Amino acid sequence: MDLNSKAPTGPIETRWERHKFSMKLVNPANRRKYNVIVVGTGLAGGALAATLGEQGYNVKAFCYQDSPRRAHSIAAQGGINAAKNYQNDGDSVYRLFYDTVKGGDFRARESNVYRLAQVSVNIVDQCVAQGVPFAREYGGLLDNRSFGGAQVSRTFYARGQTGQQLLLGAYQALSKQIEENTVEMFSRHEMLELVLVDGKARGIVTRDMVSGEIEAHMADVVVLCTGGYGNVFFLSTNAMGCNTTATWRAHRKGALFANPCYTQIHPTCIPVSGESQSKLTLMSESLRNDGRIWVPKSKEDCGKEPGQIPEYDRDYYLERVYPSFGNLVPRDIASRRAKEMCDQGLGVGPEVGGQRRGVYLDFGDAVKRLGKDKVAAKYGNLFEMYERITGEDPYVVPMRIYPAVHYTMGGLWVDYNLQSTIEGLFVGGEANFSDHGANRLGASALMQGLADGYFVLPYTIANYLASTPKNTADANHPEAVAAVAAVRERTQKFLSIGGSRSPDSFHREAGQVIWDCCGMGRTREGLEKALQRLPEIRAEFWTNLKVLGSGEELNVGLEKAGRVADFLELGELMCRDALHREESCGGHFREEHQTPEGEAERDDQHFQYVAAWEFTGVDSAPNLHKEALDFEYVKPSQRSYK
Amino acid sequence: MEKALTFVDTTIGKKVLMALSGLVMFGFVVGHMAGNLQVFLGPEAFNGYAIGLHNLGKLLWVARIGLIVALLVHVAMALQLMARSSAARPEPYRMKKNDTTTFAALTMKYSGFTLLFFLFYHLAHFTFPGVAMGAYEHLGHTQVYSNFVNGFSVPWVVGIYVLAMISLGLHLYHGTYSLFQTLGANNPLRNSGLKTTAQFLALTITLGNIVLPLSVLLGLVR
Amino acid sequence: MSDLNLVLHVWRQKNRDARGNFARYELKNVSDHSSFLEMLDQLNEELSAKGEEPVAFDHDCREGICGSCGVVINGSPHGPQKQTTTCQLHMRQFKNNDEIYVEPWRAGAFPVLRDLVVDRGAFDRIVQAGGYISVRSGSPPDANAIPINKSDADRAMDAAACIGCGACVAACPNASAMLFTAAKAGHLNLLPQGQPERAQRTRNMVAQMDAEGFGHCTNHYECMAACPKGIDVEFIAKLNRDFVAATVTAREELEPRSK
Ligand SMILES: Cc1cc2nc3c(=O)[nH]c(=O)nc-3n(C[C@H](O)[C@H](O)[C@H](O)COP(=O)(O)OP(=O)(O)OC[C@H]3O[C@@H](n4cnc5c(N)ncnc54)[C@H](O)[C@@H]3O)c2cc1C
Ligand code: HEM
Ligand code: HEM
Ligand code: SF4
Ligand code: F3S
Ligand code: FES
Numbered sequence A: 001m002d003l004n005s006k007a008p009t010g011p012i013e014t015r016w017e018r019h020k021f022s023m024k025l026v027n028p029a030n031r032r033k034y035n036v037i038v039v040g041t042g043l044a045g046g047a048l049a050a051t052l053g054e055q056g057y058n059v060k061a062f063c064y065q066d067s068p069r070r071a072h073s074i075a076a077q078g079g080i081n082a083a084k085n086y087q088n089d090g091d092s093v094y095r096l097f098y099d100t101v102k103g104g105d106f107r108a109r110e111s112n113v114y115r116l117a118q119v120s121v122n123i124v125d126q127c128v129a130q131g132v133p134f135a136r137e138y139g140g141l142l143d144n145r146s147f148g149g150a151q152v153s154r155t156f157y158a159r160g161q162t163g164q165q166l167l168l169g170a171y172q173a174l175s176k177q178i179e180e181n182t183v184e185m186f187s188r189h190e191m192l193e194l195v196l197v198d199g200k201a202r203g204i205v206t207r208d209m210v211s212g213e214i215e216a217h218m219a220d221v222v223v224l225c226t227g228g229y230g231n232v233f234f235l236s237t238n239a240m241g242c243n244t245t246a247t248w249r250a251h252r253k254g255a256l257f258a259n260p261c262y263t264q265i266h267p268t269c270i271p272v273s274g275e276s277q278s279k280l281t282l283m284s285e286s287l288r289n290d291g292r293i294w295v296p297k298s299k300e301d302c303g304k305e306p307g308q309i310p311e312y313d314r315d316y317y318l319e320r321v322y323p324s325f326g327n328l329v330p331r332d333i334a335s336r337r338a339k340e341m342c343d344q345g346l347g348v349g350p351e352v353g354g355q356r357r358g359v360y361l362d363f364g365d366a367v368k369r370l371g372k373d374k375v376a377a378k379y380g381n382l383f384e385m386y387e388r389i390t391g392e393d394p395y396v397v398p399m400r401i402y403p404a405v406h407y408t409m410g411g412l413w414v415d416y417n418l419q420s421t422i423e424g425l426f427v428g429g430e431a432n433f434s435d436h437g438a439n440r441l442g443a444s445a446l447m448q449g450l451a452d453g454y455f456v457l458p459y460t461i462a463n464y465l466a467s468t469p470k471n472t473a474d475a476n477h478p479e480a481v482a483a484v485a486a487v488r489e490r491t492q493k494f495l496s497i498g499g500s501r502s503p504d505s506f507h508r509e510a511g512q513v514i515w516d517c518c519g520m521g522r523t524r525e526g527l528e529k530a531l532q533r534l535p536e537i538r539a540e541f542w543t544n545l546k547v548l549g550s551g552e553e554l555n556v557g558l559e560k561a562g563r564v565a566d567f568l569e570l571g572e573l574m575c576r577d578a579l580h581r582e583e584s585c586g587g588h589f590r591e592e593h594q595t596p597e598g599e600a601e602r603d604d605q606h607f608q609y610v611a612a613w614e615f616t617g618v619d620s621a622p623n624l625h626k627e628a629l630d631f632e633y634v635k636p637s638q639r640s641y642k
Numbered sequence B: 001m002e003k004a005l006t007f008v009d010t011t012i013g014k015k016v017l018m019a020l021s022g023l024v025m026f027g028f029v030v031g032h033m034a035g036n037l038q039v040f041l042g043p044e045a046f047n048g049y050a051i052g053l054h055n056l057g058k059l060l061w062v063a064r065i066g067l068i069v070a071l072l073v074h075v076a077m078a079l080q081l082m083a084r085s086s087a088a089r090p091e092p093y094r095m096k097k098n099d100t101t102t103f104a105a106l107t108m109k110y111s112g113f114t115l116l117f118f119l120f121y122h123l124a125h126f127t128f129p130g131v132a133m134g135a136y137e138h139l140g141h142t143q144v145y146s147n148f149v150n151g152f153s154v155p156w157v158v159g160i161y162v163l164a165m166i167s168l169g170l171h172l173y174h175g176t177y178s179l180f181q182t183l184g185a186n187n188p189l190r191n192s193g194l195k196t197t198a199q200f201l202a203l204t205i206t207l208g209n210i211v212l213p214l215s216v217l218l219g220l221v222r
Numbered sequence C: 001m002s003d004l005n006l007v008l009h010v011w012r013q014k015n016r017d018a019r020g021n022f023a024r025y026e027l028k029n030v031s032d033h034s035s036f037l038e039m040l041d042q043l044n045e046e047l048s049a050k051g052e053e054p055v056a057f058d059h060d061c062r063e064g065i066c067g068s069c070g071v072v073i074n075g076s077p078h079g080p081q082k083q084t085t086t087c088q089l090h091m092r093q094f095k096n097n098d099e100i101y102v103e104p105w106r107a108g109a110f111p112v113l114r115d116l117v118v119d120r121g122a123f124d125r126i127v128q129a130g131g132y133i134s135v136r137s138g139s140p141p142d143a144n145a146i147p148i149n150k151s152d153a154d155r156a157m158d159a160a161a162c163i164g165c166g167a168c169v170a171a172c173p174n175a176s177a178m179l180f181t182a183a184k185a186g187h188l189n190l191l192p193q194g195q196p197e198r199a200q201r202t203r204n205m206v207a208q209m210d211a212e213g214f215g216h217c218t219n220h221y222e223c224m225a226a227c228p229k230g231i232d233v234e235f236i237a238k239l240n241r242d243f244v245a246a247t248v249t250a251r252e253e254l255e256p257r258s259k
Helices: A012-022 A043-055 A093-103 A110-130 A162-179 A245-252 A285-289 A299-303 A317-321 A331-343 A364-370 A372-390 A445-466 A478-497 A503-518 A524-544 A556-580 B011-041 B043-055 B058-087 B108-127 B144-151 B155-182 B191-217 C036-049 C121-128 C150-160 C167-171 C178-189 C198-211 C222-226 C234-249
Strands: A035-039 A058-062 A183-186 A189-197 A200-208 A214-218 A221-224 A263-269 A292-296 A359-362 A399-408 A425-427 A609-614 A623-628 C003-012 C021-031 C099-103 C112-114
Touching: A012 A110, A035 A043, A035 A200, A043 A058, A043 A162, A043 A183, A043 A445, A058 A189, A093 A110, A110 A162, A110 A445, A162 A183, A162 A445, A162 C121, A162 C150, A189 A214, A189 A245, A189 A478, A189 A556, A200 A221, A200 A478, A214 A478, A221 A245, A221 A445, A245 A425, A245 A556, A263 A285, A263 A331, A285 A372, A292 A299, A292 A317, A292 A331, A292 A364, A317 A331, A331 A359, A331 A399, A364 A372, A425 A445, A478 A524, A478 A556, A503 A524, A503 A556, A503 C036, A524 A556, A556 A609, B011 B043, B011 B058, B011 B155, B011 B191, B011 C198, B011 C234, B043 B144, B058 B108, B108 B144, B108 B155, B155 B191, B155 C234, C003 C036, C021 C036, C121 C178, C121 C198, C150 C178, C167 C178, C167 C222, C178 C198, C178 C222, C178 C234, C198 C234
Parallel strands: A035 A058, A035 A221, A058 A183, A221 A425, C003 C099
Antiparallel strands: A189 A200, A200 A214, A263 A399, A292 A359, A359 A399, A609 A623, C003 C021
16 A cells, blocks of 8 residues: 655745645535435534535534533633734744644645645634634734744633633534524434445445444545544543544554554643542643742652742752753753653652652742732632642642643645545544654644634535535445444453453543553563553453443443543554654654664654555554655754754 | 414513503503602692693593503513513423513513402592492592592402502512513623612602502591 | 452443433452553453443543543542542542442533444534634735734633533533523623624533433533533623523524424
């Protein structure tokens, strides 16, 4: 299989323009004859379904929550980037493109990234027109902040709820189309299988999570916008329901999975407090603008109250190691350094599983410098959230933070048109392997989701529809019937194993293994251990799982079981990918490959490619396909934040 | 096709009508109290006032009809809305805490209906010719002062009035402020002011009205 | 860090049509660092170990933003702590040996699907009735073309903070959805972009709210007290205002709406 990115060549500024012109269009009168399935109604899916509906296509949209408004996009706090240069501080489409390629540690496709930077400008216009209440200055114009250590202020935000407000914008646009019957919405429906007819994606199989009914929906084209797979680690900042089922089912049917080991760890999350913990909570990165990160210099102090530790016994390690960037170093670096400190036994906070996993984020100086009111004005809501969860008052006791999984750069491989290796299967948002390379810059995932949904997929899908024969298969087509049967069988299997362990317990166990071996720091030894352990867990899962109740009702255990089953297989692929990539880049840090200063050491000569894996069977090794990356505009260089 | 919805078909519409009719009745009660307080100025003044009212002739009827309409609208809307909200929660809570609402707000229907019944009784008591319910001698509308004195020398009658006036107080305690919210007049800048005014008025009306029936037994009016 | 022993009375209901009732469970050693939902997770693990079906409840983000979660805890929607969703409520709010009643939102317009899970589709339909600004993808004016007075923008944001959880309905003695509808309409009615559709939006959303069978608003303000995002009842006053204005200025009839 050759991976043709179909990326245009020539001057990068005009690539998307020229590509759009070269694509076929669908005549407005014919659009309603085309059926489109959109799985997922987050920023990417919601925006897409709304846009296609409004253009007159016949859309069926699916989500597992009770309402499209609840997609995980809603959790995004920080903001969304756009190269508007409203602050006139030297920003430009080219700079956003440059920053993103560099930030991604030179593992992303230049053409895609440039397009992303270009349409970022339209996104903000679109959202403001929809009524998204972005923060404003007294003059009535839009306000911006600098985010994640960027040198320009290009981030638009809406209090601490940027994701929610953007999603509501898309949700409202979608609601209008539902009202106008161009979009049929299926909430509480989970996609459990993809239907291929003659090698083309022509439908999906879903389970109605309330009635348990399993049925096939057919269409001319299928789009997956089903989000990231961060929950593979069990503990993550993702919503509890986030899953890989949709993408993994597609992978099993032939869609290549790219760079699964590229996962992003966010440095400022609330540490794990106990065994019962189900979820990690992220706090906006903006905290690092004024908070100072430190740990005690000596192990003996770790148990003490932070107040009792005098200034000279504290190690402000980021400020020490990175004098110029200090506490604002990129996410991957801040995270890795925190882990190192805790590995050396210098972590603080309660012991969980015999270890203290946390570092202090101290606002003492900020309060002295700015005064409590200023600090409260800036971070008040975050402080409240922290206190609610930990019961500690950050004005008095320094916050404790620890890195947590937050985003997955990997995903289904797609070409420049966002079409996967299965014809007629398009993938948008976090679900595709995206434009972020090996590491995502803050405030750029919302941007990508909306870019895909509003501005890219509507064109490329139209082009596909205009250039392929209409679907003729209905739900009685043998392929559809077979897919439904397969899902029924799998559901029955879960219910009939009758073992003794809950889906969660398997998820917790496997998640811990993946976190330890394929988390922030990865080693050959650890990965090999994981690759041996995970199949064992999987084997026990299929023999000792316990799911109560029946398939014909709202059955939480059953839903979990299906998701965990797929996570177990994905986890293995992640470790394989991490093992094969004998270099460090962005979020992927192989401890064997670091510079003397302990920075990620890329190996462009051997690994400047996208690793796209082909499924060959649960117990057989996947095939690796490579898409070479070339950098005409931004020349690869060693990232340095010293 | 079903017929289009009118303002009155919507819950907000009904609420606004209640507020307006309530406002009208509120105005009446204030004026009525003011008039009745003249009883303390002695027979001439009070009878004069009453006779004056009756001499208004047509105008009086305009006012009466206005009031009757307001009452009918108010009650009709109240009945419809009450039916609606009681259907809105078929399965009750096993346990439910309230944080902000008041006894007065939760008992609007009861205080309201009490007022309705009081009204009938009250008219039968003082107004309808020849009924004079409440065991006393009604000397016709030129002798309102005597009617007043005779009427309120019967303790249980006074009792009824006092109870009715307490429910009036409760009704207005919530109603008068509530009405501003319903009519959309509320605004964080004004709210506290509106609230105190409304509740002050409710209180004055209750007290003013309670003094009247008691005045005879207390010997203030004889 | 101390552990709690609790007595729970949880509403169990097999499905929409089944009759529900309270089940009594004793739960030991609940960490006071757990969130309320993690406490329910713990209960469910124990139940399934015993072969009893776990308690179904809605949840997703567990960060207080998606609006999925929400149960009535000892008579208070989202529990005792102000401006806190059920998922953000932590067990340190409770004492050892507390008895806790856990009920679903109760409203005819929110039928129970199972145990503590209710169907809030009515909220989606209220938004579909007009809770949007019509704009085609791709051809809007520049984002800074229309400056917006900061206080309007901030108030719009106050309203837009609604997470659609339904606690307002659960808390309201009349099971009224006024606060939700007021927040949704208010957000858009406050912005210049929202003016062209303001009248139809307001009328249609109210008509849909009525069609769903919610109660009316008698100004108890319980909704505001229960709202995890502190949405202010001033938006209800605004909705009443906007609705009257819309009725006065309307040029077309208000079509009745169905569920
Ligand atoms: C805590 C947090 C904070 C963040 N903050 C920021 C930020 O400040 N800036 C930024 O740019 N990015 C941020 N991100 C990242 C960003 O929010 C996400 O990457 C982005 O929103 C993903 O959008 P999406 O549309 O691709 O997927 P999602 O929003 O996750 O939507 C997935 C959709 O797919 C549906 N779905 C999934 N599986 C199935 C299935 N099997 N069947 C049916 N439907 C299914 C779901 O119901 C949902 O509708 C943050 C992420 C997290 C976790
Ligand atoms: C002197 C007579 C009355 C006065 C001055 C009066 C006044 C008011 C006012 C001002 C309100 C507030 C409306 C709002 O909240 O916007 C109200 C509400 C109400 N009234 Fe009356 N009312 C009177 C008689 C009655 C009667 C006779 C009934 C009996 C049916 C009644 C039943 C109610 C009810 C149930 C409410 C609450 C309705 C709501 O708030 O939605 N009232 N009244
Ligand atoms: C203690 C308080 C009250 C006293 C002492 C009182 C006294 C009177 C008297 C003496 C009359 C007869 C006037 C006449 O014969 O011309 C009267 C009439 C009337 N009262 Fe009252 N009243 C009281 C409270 C109320 C209240 C609360 C209401 C309304 C809810 C009310 C409604 C009326 C009406 C409708 C009439 C008839 C007026 C007419 O002739 O059209 N009264 N009242
Ligand atoms: S108004 Fe408040 S309580 Fe009601 S749905 Fe919105 S957030 Fe929930
Ligand atoms: S509690 Fe109910 S009565 Fe109105 S003010 Fe809130 S909706
Ligand atoms: S689970 Fe999302 S708000 Fe509680």
